[in-house]
Amino acid sequence: MIKYLSEYLTSTFLKKRIKNIEFFMRYPIEIQNQLMNQLILYAKNTEFGKKYGFCDIKKYQQFSERIPICKYSDLEYTIKKIRRGEKNILWPGKIKWFAKSSGTTNTKSKYIPVTNISMNECHYKAGKDMLSIYIHNHPKTKIFLGKAVRLGGSHELYKNYNTFYGDLSSILIQNTPFWAENICIPKKKIALMSEWETKLEKIVKETGHKDVRILLGVCSWLLIFLKKLLKKFNKKKINEIWSNIEVIFHGGVSLQPYIIQYNNLFEKSINYYNIYSASEGFFAIQDQKNVEDLLLLLNHGIFYEFIPLEDIKKNNPKIISIKNVELNKNYALVISTNSGLWRYIVGDTVKFTNLSPYRILISGRTTHYINSFGEELIIENAEKALNFTCLKTNSIIHEYTAGPFYMGxxxxxxxxxxxxxxxxPQDLNIFSKILDKELKSLNSDYEIKRYKNIILNPPIIHVARKGLFYDWLKKNKKLGGQNKIPRLSNDRKYIDSILKIE
Known part of the structure; x- marks a missing residue:
């Protein structure tokens, strides 16, 4: 009885949140302007607020003219001071939590401040909205009668001062509100373990006999977990272990390279819902069934600006608010948040698929692309071309990365x-030709550079041994959590590093 009452109260509460979502969908510009003013009001007496005259900023033009855009390297020294316990610098009060960004192997870690208000008004609020949207789209759902498996990272104490750092997922698990903790497994003691492989064994053991209906995590690591679960219980399909499994909420990396493997794990259809969450904030949610684009969250403590991708390397790039974005154009994402990030370049690129309401696709990273020959190949191109090629050649990709082979x-x-x-694939040469042809159709710059092999030759493809990418991540202490394979790089550091252990 208590279980069903809990389900009723939780689902009733979440259904009410749909009205809040519909409100910011209806009045996006007004909501964003109001949010900008709220952020400025909160932080006007901080060191940063005093430096840039927050007390008399009233309009977006003043905001954009006074506050410079920044990257993490511009904030690194300031964040070190905040981690040492200094108060009222970027945001009022003392900040206790820092999300250590996963980055990519051999990349210096970033420590993104996470305030209490950002946890509650951004991450957890977006989590509630994620569930609300799902209930709205699937009114007969029974997900709250079972458990949700969360696959997160770990955290550790920053020992010199009373501040904590770790994967964002671990910070959120550590501070999970009661309404979510009630249905989530494994419990915190296991979920926050640092050693990935040991933790994975314990999660398999703890969850295998439970009534699991929801999965949450990065889809590449969830896939490893599910395969381990099948092996442990000697089953062929996940439904043989969890008969009521219903939905996977995933983010971090694209599902496209893994979708065939996932579908092979389930004997009946399962719902996939994509989310766009990063160390800096929870940005967007898939709000419709069976679509790729995501609803941009406009009332969750984040004020958005955008730099056209062609301007990203300019000294004075063009920067626009959401009011002036255009469809199907790639933009670098710039955010100001209730964690004290001001006009911060996240490093992701997005493009708008719809302007009423605002829906986006994650098209890549400002640093993860290949443009060594002027081809401007982005992750979106690569994912679509690989997916098409796999379908045509009846092949399945587990992991991949690509980079330039320089001219001689x-x-x-x-x-x-x-x-x-x-x-x-039965024939790797055919696979390569289809991939090349599809990249040409998706990217005119690539097509031009491939003309008669004058600048670019056909793709060079290495077939990696089984487990190569896992071993590479393990060697570099990047197993689990939000860590991911760098898909595209404009230099050879990842390619060469992986080939060395091949």
């Missing part, structure tokens, strides 16, 4: 790919 005196350049297949 007597040869053109090329793109070099390392691909770990779950199912190999």
């Amino acid at each position: 005196e007597k040869n053109s350049g090329a793109h070099e790919w390392i691909i770990e297949f779950k199912k190999l």
